[in-house]
Amino acid sequence: MSIHQAFMWPIQVQTSGSKKPWALAHRSRRCVAPPRSTPPPPSPTSRDLAAPHAHDHRLRALESRPPPRHQAVPDALPRRHPQPLRRLRRRRAHRNRRGSLPGSGPHSRHPFSAHAHSPHPADFPTIAACRAAISASKGSRRRQPSPSPSDASTTVAKDPAPAEQPALVRIKHERDPERLYELFRANAHNRLVVENRFAFEDTVARLAGARRNDLVEEILEQHKALPQGRREGFVVRIIGLYGMARMPGHALKTFQEMEMYGCPRTAKSLNATMKVLVRARLFHEVMQLIEDGPEKYGVKLDDISYNTVVKMLCDMGELRAAYQTMQEMEKEGLRPDVITYTTLMAAFYKYGQREVGDGLWNLMRLRGCEPTLASYNVRIQFLINRRRGWQANELVRKMYSAGIKPDEITYNLVIKGFFMMGEHEMAKTVFGAMHGRGCKPNGKVYQTMVHYLCNKRDFDLAFRLCKDSMEKNWFPSVDTINRLLKGLMGISKDRNAKEIMRLLTGRKPSYSNHEMEVFKGIVSQFAVT
Known part of the structure; x- marks a missing residue:
């Protein structure tokens, strides 16, 4: 057939x-x-043999296609659905009428070709082939010997040069002030640098530490002219950086020239400038700025502005003027908050006017301002200064009942108060209660404990606490360490004294040469005697 x-x-x-x-x-x-008795099919008509068959080579490929493994070789071609055959004939007749179409050559892919069963090319990798390649690569990697030093040097020489580090990384690791300035200035238009507050603060702090205020001024003045200089938040950052570099005059000038850069002023920039001036103790400039603020700059004071003025007057010792400022604040329609009352209470307690301080406490409670942790610490500080440690301890209990958890400052004040009263055992009890209350001692608490334990000549406990503090990189004062070394050597605790010396030697940053000589002199003097 x-x-x-x-x-x-x-x-x-x-x-x-x-x-x-x-x-x-x-x-x-x-x-x-079909059986042999069946008559042969009729001969093809003239329509079937009208044109050369463009798909005969596909039929031959289909005939030569190997059968699947699970299927035996048939005696004849398999029966196929008649509908695809009709479609094939219609396409052939259409080509006869219009000519051959592109893509009908012997190399074109047809749905009935030998590769029609797979949507991928013949050389498409299978899953098994991929797994075999991975296992082979692992095996070859294990069998590969370690490179010799000469091969390693050759490989390093052939490798391309490493990519340049990001600007923030280079700025962080640069230690030379001049190169740091050039690097920061070269990245003035890099938003990753300009918008990074920590990079700004670190750069200005290092330049100010190197006493290169000229470089600080050039950097900040250059950034004021950037498009970000029209944002008040960006200008407030520059004002704060001038204050960090101890350049309050430049901070005030920046606030006064905000209109030149198209940046509007609000109470936010005014408060930042006042804060810098108060830290520099330029009280006259602060008062002048407050007087000119509403009229000259068009800025209205808010509650933060009044609290800054109250703090400044309290530092100056003008308690009456500070209290009058709070009253003026109420006239302007602003309600004093807990910060206002706490600042005034601390000032009146400091100058021994307990009646006014207690009155402010009661006034704060009557007006609906609940005291905070800072408010309680102010009252505890006053009680400790008056040698009233038991009342301070009772106030701590009230803090717990009010839902306020004491911090390290609170415990340090109470411990100091009991030591000052001579209640050393109670001070140790409060120190031990810190851990049970979930509050860990800090460097100041260790300093207080070691100092008063040395005064009481309890050098064993002082040594343990001092060692624990030094291992956490909290070192007591030089006078306290001298007293502890003398006490340990006096009671023949040479090993403990040497342990303290070992910790002192490994301190970062290290003590000065003079201080180390004093420490070694104490140990050697008592060792000889």
């Missing part, structure tokens, strides 16, 4: 009167050749 006859044979099945001509093909893909 010829290829063309075999191709035409399934059509005879359709015309044999079967109601479902696809039943045989659907039942099994393996078909049996």
